Amino acid sequence: MAEEIRIGVFVCDCGSNIAGYLDVKELAEYAKTLPHVVYVKENLYTCSEGGSNEIKAAIKEQNLNRVVVASCTPRTHEPLFRGTCGEGGLNPFLFEMVNIRDQCSWVHMQERKEGTAKAMDLIRMGVAKAALLEPQEPIQSEINPRAMVMGAGISGMTAALALANRGYEVVLVEKSSETGGLLRSLDRLAPSGIDAASLADRHAEMVGNHPNIRLLTSTTVEEIQGYIGHFNVTTNTKGVRDGFEAGVIIVATGAGVLKPVGLFQYDGEKVINQLELEERLKSETFSPGNVVMIQCAGARNEERKYCSRICCMVAIKNAIALKERNARTGVRILYRDIQAYGTENEALFQKAKELGVLFIKYDPARPPQVQQGTVKVFHDLLGRELSLPQDLVVLSTPLIAGDDNEVISRLLRVSLDENKFFLEGHVKLKPLDFATDGVYLCGNAHYPATVREAISQALGAASRASIPLSKGVMSVEPIVSTLVDEEACRGCGLCVALCPYGALEIVKTEKGRKVRVIPVACKGCGVCAATCYQHALSVNSYTDDQVRKQISAFLNP
Amino acid sequence: MSAEFEPRIIAFCCNWCAYAGADLAGVSRIQYPPNIRVIRVMCSGRVSPDFILKAFQLGADGVLVSG
Incomplete structure (x- = not known):
């Protein structure tokens, strides 16, 4: 027999932010009437220590197996409440949040009655979804401790040396026949007056002598498959193809001069x-x-x-x-x-x-x-x-974007800006990372930089790249795609073609061609689930049933 | 039919943009009619045509997919 669903609903006043504009007492009374709800509590601040203690106590005393919090936005508070559930002994993914502040009380400040009615609908929809939630476990994946650095100019050599000195194996790939990049064409560098060629020579010598660095010159990258921790790279050196696996990739391919x-x-x-x-x-x-x-x-x-x-x-x-x-x-x-x-x-x-x-x-x-x-x-x-x-x-x-940028951006599935330079994940939060996990950038590949800036960025990118390398194992949120009905999958590959993250592949099984999800690469966008006409794929915590239930709980309670 | 027509609208909002925008409307105290119910998804790409048809089938007057 299936486990009895026991839902606890916590309705937050948020001081007067919610209670000042909605009838929170009425909301709490209403929540008690909803299916599977066995416990309801109104809190002054659910996110306070007192509020989280009440959640933890109720999980134990009321034997709750689902928790719903009706308060602010999950974009800021979902991680906190999930953590609270975890501390209370409940799987953190048996939690659902209902936004009755940012998207209700704050936008209907003059309409107490209608706003309260809307909040009731939202709570009903959240409770309906919560009843269908499934426990999830974080996904763990090993990281190959080898890095690939693309481009052996000053940025690439600096990044490669920084990683190699930390003990990681580095494959440094350079398309031309020598290292040094633009430094080879320069005279002296400002403000130090140092000779550019000798700076390049000094780095080239350190790279050449480093036991952890394998330098491949006259080599292009032909193919990159996989994801953070497991990038499968195919290179071409003067017509000879070779391959290796790397856990992280740094793009230091530089720029051209107009x-x-x-x-x-x-x-x-x-x-x-x-x-x-x-x-x-x-x-x-x-x-x-x-x-x-x-x-x-x-x-x-x-x-x-x-x-x-x-x-x-x-x-x-x-x-x-x-x-x-x-x-x-x-x-x-x-x-x-x-x-x-x-x-x-x-x-x-x-x-x-x-x-x-x-x-x-x-x-x-x-x-x-x-x-x-x-x-x-x-x-x-x-x-x-x-x-x-x-x-x-x-x-x-001006320096102009490298000729190969479009090719490389396709290989890595990373973005370029309007001038075809590589685009960072976020201007301030991820200036040396791409949006794609495990891929980093530095130097002129990103935007024209002085040698000094390129070196700083290279050291930064190496530092960022060494985070997954040093952990050895990565853990990702389990809000990812899953093959829920293998029988139904016909191996058509439409989802594989549409996946923006390379997180799906077609494999041959005893039952024929089937899709396989690579959970660490998946971002949970659900394009595959929306595309699959066989409904073989779904997204954890956003399943077809859960979303449909939210729709019907609103329109057809 | 004495009451004025009040549409019931379902909005599917991408967590990373439209849902954040709806939050920002709140933070900015921008007032709008209370006819809309937001369903949060991790990407507007999650919204299968099936969800939209289901909403209309159950009597929704409008469906907004925003992302």
């Missing part, structure tokens, strides 16, 4: 970009006569709306380098706004001015004109056009 073809008479000889200038600066004898730099070349326009953030500081750094090499070199920087945040960068900006670098603001509506031997620019404050002598024009072009 080649400003068609802009400001760019030719790569007399009109170059900052990256090409850095190549020339590597030669000690390089010393041009008059240099004009043009900021925001190909950026902050209709095609590329964003500010690449670092180009002002790059221009200031290179202007100083030219001036220090030869004080008579004329350097003029035509800019729209100067972005030189942070104390050191602001100081470099001042230093450049002191060295005689001229900063001239231009209006994007009247952009500078590059001509033979001169650059013409309209000076806003003077109200007239200036003709600046030039032997070399340097365009400050």
Whole structure:
């Protein structure tokens, strides 16, 4: 015989937040009349220690096997009340919450009667669902303690070293034939003045000598299957395919530099970009006569709306380098706004001015004109056009999203922003994580960053990635999809195609092709359950029966 | 039929957006008619056509799927 359902309902006054606008006494009396309800209690604050003690006591004394709390929103208080149920000896998933504050008393403050009637309906719907709730256990899954880092620029090498130094095995995958990324093209780095190539060499040497790091150069990632703890990666090294499993993945694939073809008479000889200038600066004898730099070349326009953030500081750094090499070199920087945040960068900006670098603001509506031997620019404050002598024009072009970003975003099922850079899970709460568990990002792959910022982010991403790695086992909420009727499943795979998280797969069984849920990857969205025309799949705590019961409890009590 | 028509509306709200929006309406004390009953789901993708038909079958005057 099935267990008798014994529901306890706790109706919260929330001080006067609910009791001031709804008739809570009437709600409590009403709850007593509902099916399976054996105990009802009105609390001044159900979430207080007193309230939770009353819940725990009632579970024992009244032998409750379901608890319903009618109070505020489950988005803030469901975890607390579930915990209370657990402490009282009841499975935390035999709990249902009814929102009679945020979605009732607070939005019907002038309609006590109608608001109270609505709250009655909501409590009736919650109690009806509660009667059908099933106990659930947290899902545990092991984590493979190996990490994959994609991209061996300064970000990727830093992240790989941070993880390897903590004792984790790291596979560092780099598509080009050498490590170092953009550092290989740069001259010196601001504000320290350190040589970029030697920084890259130092990291490359540490990576190469580290027993925990396996470096795969000239290698692309072809396929990634699986989920946090168990990513199955297929790589391709010069046509040879290989595979390995990793528990976490860090995306450090960097960015490209815009080649400003068609802009400001760019030719790569007399009109170059900052990256090409850095190549020339590597030669000690390089010393041009008059240099004009043009900021925001190909950026902050209709095609590329964003500010690449670092180009002002790059221009200031290179202007100083030219001036220090030869004080008579004329350097003029035509800019729209100067972005030189942070104390050191602001100081470099001042230093450049002191060295005689001229900063001239231009209006994007009247952009500078590059001509033979001169650059013409309209000076806003003077109200007239200036003709600046030039032997070399340097365009400050933005960093642009990597060519492979779209491919990688599909492989990992992670998002890109409007400019095709990788998009973090949350600006403030998850700045180095993707929305997909077990995948992290750092450096230029996310957005243009200075070397210093890229290193900080890489250390942060490695730290985030080491949380699951160090736990070894992960526990996830059991509000996930389940195959409730294996007989009914025809293995059509529609749910597999629609699952946004890669949490379903088709497996061959003795009974033919059947779907299998990968619970740790599932987020409980229920797209599969809504799609399955055979009703073979369901979502724990949101089953077809439970939702239907809520509908009928409202409309057809 | 003396009473004024009062529609009965069921709303399926995604926990992560629309349900949070309904909470925010409360926090902001935005007043709206008490004709709506919200059913919380973890994603509007959970709402199968079956639920919507069931609601209409049982006499709902409107169904809102928001997510």
